[in-house]
Each structure stands twice: as C-alpha cells, then as structure tokens.
Amino acid sequence: MKIRKATSKDFKDMLNIWKECISTICEFLTTSEINKEVEILEQKYFDTPETKCFVQVVDDKNVGFVCIRDKELLFSPVLPSFFGKGLGEAMVKYLFENHDIDTAYVYCSDMHSLAFYTALGFIIDDRIDDIFFDNRYKLNRLKLSISPKEAAERIAAKKKSS
Template sequence: MSVNIDSCVVTPGSDDYVDEAWQLKEEINEREGVLKQRHNFFSDAYRRSTVHCYVREGELIGFAAVRRDGYILFLAVSPELRGEGIGKQLVARVAEDHDTITCHARTSNENALQFYEHLGFEIKRRIDDYYEDGGDAYYLKLGSDVGITDKISELMRR
C-alpha cells in the first residue's frame, strides 16, 4: 500500500466520513449493482459501528464498518484501487480486534466472493431472499475454526 494513504478509526456515534462512505458505496452500487442499502439504513448502521477508514489526499478510498461482534456490515474499496491490498488491510485491522469475522455477500457478487475466499473465509450457509430486493446471500466466516490469527499473519506476508 502506498505511503500517502492514511488510516483512521471512526468510533460508534460519530458521523466522521459518513457522507464520503455513502458516496463511495453509491459509486460501487452504480457500477456493479451491489451495496444497495437505503441511505437511512446505511447511515444508522454506520453510526453504530466501528469504521476503519483509508484516506488518500483527503479522499476516502476504502472503509470497513464493523459491529462489536466482528460482523462486517460494509466493506468498500474504490474500484480504481482494487488489487492494491486495501481490502486485505481493512480485514486485517478488523481481525486485530476480533476472534472471528463474519459477513454476508450476495451470491451473485463474484468479486466479493473471490476476495473473501482468497482471505480464507468459508461459506457457512446460503440465505434465500436475504436482501430487501430479494437477492440471495452467503453467510461467510473467518475465525477460530480456521485460525484467524495465523491466517491474517500469513495474509499480511503476501
């Protein structure tokens, strides 16, 4: 990752970067048809989460909003910067604070599924009609049964 990228943590209850995160999410939604949350749902969930952010030259380029139990509500990386290790770094930051990490991903979101599989997440189950628009999801887990600490350490060496 480039040295001109700064990281910060937005604590629960804060609005820091919420508008920028919404804009990044919407950009991804328009391009890829994923991350389809409504504004009120997104902003409320964001404010209740711990949010790990990466910022370059004042612009939010990636974030992970995480609940206290290690569930990733939102993970987004600017499409122009994918493949640069930002998503991997965000998951590694979440792993520093949690024994297990879980999330949902659309069954049709091949990019996300490949990303999570590469990190060692396992599909635990499929949930039909999970999303508001009727889309199906996989529930994914990285954690104690797959050695999260070792996996993230290995991941960061790559």
C-alpha cells in the same frame, strides 16, 4: 494508507463510496435498490452503538470503509479506482488483528467479493435472506476457516512475497 474510526464527518464520503462500489460490482442491483440501500445504510448502520465503522484514508481522501458488529464484518466497500491495490486486504488484516473478525456477508451474485474473501480464508457457511437491506437477493454468510491470527499472517506473507 491510514485506518481510523469513522466520525459523522465521514458519513457523506462513506455513502458515496458505497454507491460507487456497489454500482460497479453488483450490476444486478437497480438504481432504486442502490438508493434504498444508501438510505438504510445511513439510518441503521452509521453512528449506532452496536456498529463500529472505520475509514481508509489515502492522501487525505476517504477511499474505503468497513462496518463491523461484534465479530461480524457487515460491509467493506472500496472505491473502484482503488481495486487491486491491497486496500481491502489491509483493512481486513486490521480487523483480524484488532477485532477478531470471523464472519462476513456478500451477495450470492457478487463473485468479485466472494473470490476476495475466500482467498483470505473464508468459506461459505450458509445462504440466507438479505438481513441488511430487506431486498430480494440472497446473501452468503461466510465463516473464517482459520483463526483471525492465521488469516492476518497469510495476508502479511502474501504482501511480502509480492
């Protein structure tokens, strides 16, 4: 598995990853809401100066990506066929070590992602309106309850023990 900065050549794959991941874990979203999110994601968050995006590559295939702004993790989808294989943890560990991420956002109804982030040391800080896609669903703003360094060490220790 390799993590690298995303380029415009990755955007089509990233949109497909988003659509497949969101369709799987956010069953409450309608098809039209997902399509709207795909459009907004490309227009507002890819290739903008304030947002950095990285892709995860396995066997020369993009299987996940993240977008960050300052110390905020905005999006972190992984292809569902790669769930449970440690890719999400590897990506977040990379962000802890290289970008001091301390904030993340998940839909309040997305229990899968909420469980993932709380296991890494995040806690719910606030429930807010959707600041990304302007839809009717609330978001949990998550804050890291430990330092990014401690969180990265927690992931490394978990990986060693498994």
